[in-house]
Amino acid sequence: MTPIARLLLSPLTLILALAASPVFVQPALAQGATISFGPMTQDTSLPVEIKADTLSVNNADGSAVFTGNVLVGQGEMRLTAAEVRVEYAADSRAIRRLHATGGVTIASAQDAAESREAVYEIDSGLVVMTGDVLLTQGASALSGQKLTIRMKSGTGLMEGGVSTTFLPGAN
Numbered sequence: 001m002t003p004i005a006r007l008l009l010s011p012l013t014l015i016l017a018l019a020a021s022p023v024f025v026q027p028a029l030a031q032g033a034t035i036s037f038g039p040m041t042q043d044t045s046l047p048v049e050i051k052a053d054t055l056s057v058n059n060a061d062g063s064a065v066f067t068g069n070v071l072v073g074q075g076e077m078r079l080t081a082a083e084v085r086v087e088y089a090a091d092s093r094a095i096r097r098l099h100a101t102g103g104v105t106i107a108s109a110q111d112a113a114e115s116r117e118a119v120y121e122i123d124s125g126l127v128v129m130t131g132d133v134l135l136t137q138g139a140s141a142l143s144g145q146k147l148t149i150r151m152k153s154g155t156g157l158m159e160g161g162v163s164t165t166f167l168p169g170a171n
Contacts, residue, residue, distance in 0.1 A: 048095060049073045050084070062088045072098065079118070080105045097121055104129065111137050113147065125151035133158065140166040 053068025064086045072079040082102025089096045098120040106113045106129070116131025127149040135142045135158070145160025 046075045050086070052084070062090070064088075070100070072100075076108045078105075078107050079120075080107075081118075095122055111135075115147070127151065138167075140164075 050066055050070070050072050052066035052070040054066070056065045056067070058064070066084045066086070067082065070079075070081050070084045072084060079098070079100060081100035081104045083100070085099040086095055087097040087099070088094065098118075100118045100120075101116070104115050104118045106118065106127075113129055113133065113135045115129035115133045118127065118129045120127045127147075129147040129149075130145065133144050133147045135147065142158055142162070142164045144158040144162040147156060147158050149156040
């Protein structure tokens with residue numbers, strides 16, 4: 001299972017477990033929900049495939065901007081957006097950072113996270129999704145304004161008007 005799949009599978013399982021105790025869940029969700037994703041690994045050695053309508057390359061600052069129907073794939077993970085800015089490391093051999101804007105969706109298997117914007121720092125494994133964030137697994141959902149995922153430690157934090165919808169007894 002890919003890191004994104006584990007990332008998107010585990011938070012709702014935790015939320016469902018906590019939902020059995022509404023006194024605990026509701027105050028926690030009012031301020032922000034700390035989410036445990038469990039242990040995960042990040043395999044940045046897999047090839048990254050990017051498709052888009054247009055590509056603009058800036059050799060001066062080591063970046064490339066893909067626009068229109070952008071699809072980024074690595075392993076089972078897929079990211080779609082209207083625009084993705086790719087920043088390369090100083091040696092121009094590795095991607096340092098992805099900045100996606102415009103209807104961003106990160107998906108793997110049956111799980112998905114949507115937002116207006118997402119920034120993925122490859123080396124640190126930090127993913128920050130902002131603007132009307134919606135994390136779904138089947139019929140269950142968790143929403144807020146900012147989702148910060150620390151892929152290397154397996155933790156995440158949903159902030160800003162956090163709300164959850166779940167089916168009792170579902171995993």
